Amino acid sequence: MSLPxxxxxxxxNRPQECIRTVQCxxxxxxxxxxxxxxxxxxxxxxxxxxxxxxxxxxxxRLEENKGWGGGLNVLLRQWLANKNESYCFISAHDxxxxxxxxxxxxxxxxxxxxxxxxxxxxxxxxLPEFSPIKGPHFIFTTPRPTGTVESVTxxxxxxxACRWECLKDIGLFxxxxxxxxxxxxxxxxTWLYNWKVAIxxxxxVVNPGSWTPSPIKTYxxxxxxxxxxxxxxxxxxxxLRIFLICINTSRLLIFPFxxxxxxxxxxxxxxxxxxxTNFILNRHGCPPSQLIK
Numbered sequence: 001m002s003l004p005x006x007x008x009x010x011x012x013n014r015p016q017e018c019i020r021t022v023q024c025x026x027x028x029x030x031x032x033x034x035x036x037x038x039x040x041x042x043x044x045x046x047x048x049x050x051x052x053x054x055x056x057x058x059x060x061r062l063e064e065n066k067g068w069g070g071g072l073n074v075l076l077r078q079w080l081a082n083k084n085e086s087y088c089f090i091s092a093h094d095x096x097x098x099x100x101x102x103x104x105x106x107x108x109x110x111x112x113x114x115x116x117x118x119x120x121x122x123x124x125x126x127l128p129e130f131s132p133i134k135g136p137h138f139i140f141t142t143p144r145p146t147g148t149v150e151s152v153t154x155x156x157x158x159x160x161a162c163r164w165e166c167l168k169d170i171g172l173f174x175x176x177x178x179x180x181x182x183x184x185x186x187x188x189x190t191w192l193y194n195w196k197v198a199i200x201x202x203x204x205v206v207n208p209g210s211w212t213p214s215p216i217k218t219y220x221x222x223x224x225x226x227x228x229x230x231x232x233x234x235x236x237x238x239x240l241r242i243f244l245i246c247i248n249t250s251r252l253l254i255f256p257f258x259x260x261x262x263x264x265x266x267x268x269x270x271x272x273x274x275x276x277t278n279f280i281l282n283r284h285g286c287p288p289s290q291l292i293k
Contacts, residue, residue, distance in 0.1 A: 003085050004033035010071045011093040012039040015049035018093040022057055028102045035075055040065040067286065069173025069182035076172050086164050095159040096206040104203035105161040108149045116166030116195030117187060119155035120203035128152050132233025133240050135225040136184045146202030154187025155197055158207045166195045176284035180217065181224030188232055215271045216287050222275035227284065242276055
């Protein structure tokens with residue numbers, strides 16, 4: 001009899017979305033063991049979560065918000081130290097796997113021993129790519145037949161399945177990123193250690209939206225894209241990315257129709273300036289308190 005596959009879900013102040021995600025995982029035709037790590041949510045939200053999670057779901061509460069990777073690392077370290085199953089799922093608190101999503105991910109890992117990380121698609125025909133100067137981005141492509149396992153530079157962070165041997169080899173999330181960027185780093189690092197990352201077409205996850213306040217999101221995307229550029233391209237390419245960010249910022253200020261709600265807020269200029277400054281000063285981890293309302 002096979003053991004349940006562990007599912008690690010990181011949560012912060014969205015209990016209803018997290019409960020829905022847990023139910024979605026339980027409805028999949030796969031035996032799973034779910035652990036939710038709460039990243040120091042408010043007492044009210046933590047109470048809602050603890051009172052409404054199914055009794056067979058483990059809840060771990062942290063006293064401080066360690067971010068996406070830092071929170072998950074708490075559970076992943078335990079899993080690596082006490083291997084009971086060859087694979088695990090890593091999920092955001094608002095990821096909704098559809099159909100046979102989880103089975104398709106596990107089947108792909110079973111079919112290729114060099115696959116270290118696999119992820120589902122979002123339902124859009126796009127593939128992730130990375131360059132130090134342009135940063136992580138997605139390109140539209142022709143949809144592949146269901147079941148196609150296609151190599152990609154990095155996985156979608158919303159939901160992924162990981163092989164125990166791969167994470168044991170490459171290490172866990174780099175906690176300097178805090179959020180937005182650590183999954184890109186993990187994927188790029190996977191290739192450096194001669195493992196593969198892939199997307200499984202037809203394996204579908206729905207992600208209703210991002211709940212992170214926009215100034216924080218702008219700050220983290222800017223700072224962490226520079227850390228990625230420096231790590232995988234060197235000092236020169238990181239400086240070129242700073243120049244590109246400055247050009248893009250000027251364009252947003254001059255041409256209002258180019259602004260995007262996810263990044264352009266009343267204080268987006270300050271958030272970007274602070275992100276560049278803190279990158280240069282080697283200040284990483286949790287966003288500055290002045291951005292957290």
